[in-house]
Amino acid sequence: MKNKEIKLNITQFSEALGIPRSTLYRHIKDASIIRDENxxxxxxxxxNRRFLKENGIDIKRLSIPAPRPAGRRPASAPAPAPKVTDESRAELQRRHLLAKIAKLDLEQEIKRGNLLNVQNVKDSVFFYLDRVFSNLERLSNTHLDDIGDKIITNGGLSAEIRHEWVNLVLREIDTAKQETITRLNELAKGSNNSTQIFPTSGR
Structure with missing residues (x-):
């Protein structure tokens, strides 16, 4: 008795072989796989048997998937919802609980005044940079000539003159830093925080 001829569409063939359809289409194009008029x-x-053999596929062990209905799924028939296991449900509950705890912690920190408004902090950073620029600009206008005169008088840049100039620059930067710290601490007090968030002295 003659064996019944088995014919598969491209989707069935792809599922049976575990090969993407895009790959199969390339083999169809170069005639490694032959399709009939349908x-x-x-x-x-x-x-086709040669193609299977070259790819190490035993046709006798090939599992033939059932054909899918033609056409797209009707709009009235939504895709089946993914199955929710007890493990995945527990994981979702755990994540929800952690998110809820994090939200409560954030609300408590805001009430305690431990968190500052983001825009206020950005403004304070800009204030610091602007203050440093202004201080250094003033320093260059008031002290640079004096430093230059000392260099000329001493016949060169000595370690003492270098040290003096570095200290002047660091002092102006530190002044700007202390003013910014004071500003941030005042913002913290305005947020009902009675403690200082930054020390007000020392580099």
Whole structure:
């Protein structure tokens, strides 16, 4: 008795072999796989059997998937919802609980005044940079000539003059820093925080 010819469409063939359809289409294009006039792939055809053999696929052990209904799923038939296991449900509950705890912690920190408004902090950073620029600009206008005169008088840049200039620059930067710290501490007090968030002295 003659064996029944098995024909698969491209989707069935892809699922049976575990090969993407895009790859199969390339083999169809170069005639490694042959389809009939109806677009079906016969497992009895010599070219197709050769393709399976070259790819190490035993046709006798090939599991043939059932054909899918033609056309797209109707709009009235939504895709089946993913199955929720006890493990995944527990994980979702755990994440929800952690998010809820984090939200409560954030609300408590805001009430305690331990968190500052983001825009206020940004403004304070800008204030610091602007103050440093202004202080250094003033320093260059008031002291640079004096430093230059000392260099000329001493016949060069001595370690003492270098040290004096570095100290002047650091002092102006530190002044700007202390003013910014004071500003941030005042913002913290305005947020009902009675403690200083930054020390007000020392580099």
């Amino acid at each position: 677009g079906m792939i016969s497992l009895s055809r010599s070219e």
